[in-house]
Amino acid sequence: MIDKIKELISEAEAFKAENKDALEAYRIKFASKKGILNDLFSEFKNVPAEAKKDYGQAINALKTIVEEKIRSTQEAFESNEETKSFYGDLTRPGTPIELGARHPISLVKNQVINIFSNIGFNVSEGPEIEDDWHNFEALNFPEHHPARDMQDTFFVQTNPEMLLRTHTSSVQTRYMENNKPPIRTISPGRVYRNEAISARSHCIFHQVEGLYIDKDVSFADLKQTLLYFTKEMFGKSKIRLRPSYFPFTEPSAELDVYWGLKTETDYRITKGTGWLEIMGCGMVDPNVLKASNIDPTKYSGFAFGMGIERMAMLLYQIGDIRMFYENDVRFLEQFKSNF
Incomplete structure (x- = not known):
């Protein structure tokens, strides 16, 4: 038993x-x-x-x-x-991962970078907290220029010589200090200006500025470069250059592209003219070259600058600039297919 x-x-x-x-x-x-x-x-x-x-x-x-x-x-x-x-049942196929979306600002910025990269421009970046020399002085801003006023610029309270950069031209001055011609670079980045926030303006926005310095660079080179850009970016081949003024370029111009008058939106954004302002540009002032130890008798160059938000609003028909900064998922999900 x-x-x-x-x-x-x-x-x-x-x-x-x-x-x-x-x-x-x-x-x-x-x-x-x-x-x-x-x-x-x-x-x-x-x-x-x-x-x-x-x-x-x-x-x-x-x-x-x-x-x-x-x-x-x-x-x-x-x-x-x-x-x-x-x-859940570990033997079942995995749940599909929901796709994210690139921000429309990033989409437009990357598109601009790709266009200029195709013609030999590299990308340069710099600090967003900048000193007075690189943001104003080296760019030929007069001592009492309105841009230096507190109502237009965010200055650092503990150091009045430091500020939030008002344009990415400050990156170009740093690039010229550390690189010898020929120079062909674009500077995308975030900038700050003391402006009231509304549907058309914001205190924070993004720019892409370009710089080309070499021997015998002419205004014709500038025009052909920008014509190439407008064709690639907007599919528009008709542009015009209007005289303007910028401290760091002489002569200076505003670039307009003929947008057309096919829709009611075209009439609204062009104010019934068919022409739309895209960017400012001009030949680099000799004083700017001297400030960066580049001989203006030997070299010349051109510069241009454009707002990314403005282009994004045009390309995607966005009526309020504040939508770029509110992080509304309903807004951002519209760009899922754009990578």
Whole structure:
């Protein structure tokens, strides 16, 4: 009889349940009212007195093994169920990852960079907290120019010589200090001006400014470069240059592109003229070259600058510049297909 119980102990220890049905069958076989343990305990009265101790120890050992096996297996099944309910069915295909979207400012900036990269312009970047020399003085701004006033520029309170850059031309001055001609670079970045926030203007916006310096650079080179850009960016081939003034270029001009008058929107954004101002440009003033230790008798160059928000508003027909900064998911999701 003891040998039979030892065989049952080995069987109970070796049992492994693949599912709850198998565990239930194991429980019924060993621990139910009609199970093996109950029969063994019923047989105890028929065991000779001298064998009762060994018999009792054997069936108690079997009972302990059976109960522990049932308990541990049941806990394992429950643990697996909790994991499955938390993570779902791990055998199913993964949930599709929702695509993000590039910001329209980034889309337009990258497009501008790609266009100018195709004709040899590299990308240069600089600090957003700038000093007076690189932001104003080296760019030929007079001492009392309105841009230097506090109502137009954010100055650092603890150091009046430091400010939030008002244009990315400051990057160009740094680039000219550290690089010798020929120079062909564009400077995209965020700039700051102390302006009232409205649907058409903001105190934070983005620019891309370009600079080309070499021997015998002429205004004709500037015109052809910008004509190439407007064709690639807007698909427009008709431009005009109007005289203007900037401290760091002479002569200076405003570039207009003929947008057309095909829709009501065209009439609104061009004020009924069909012409749309895109950027400012001009030949680099000799004083700017001197400030960066470039000989103006040997080298000449042109510069241009454009607002990214303005172009994004045109390309995507966005009527309010504030939408670029509100991080409204409903607005940003419209650009998911644009990468």
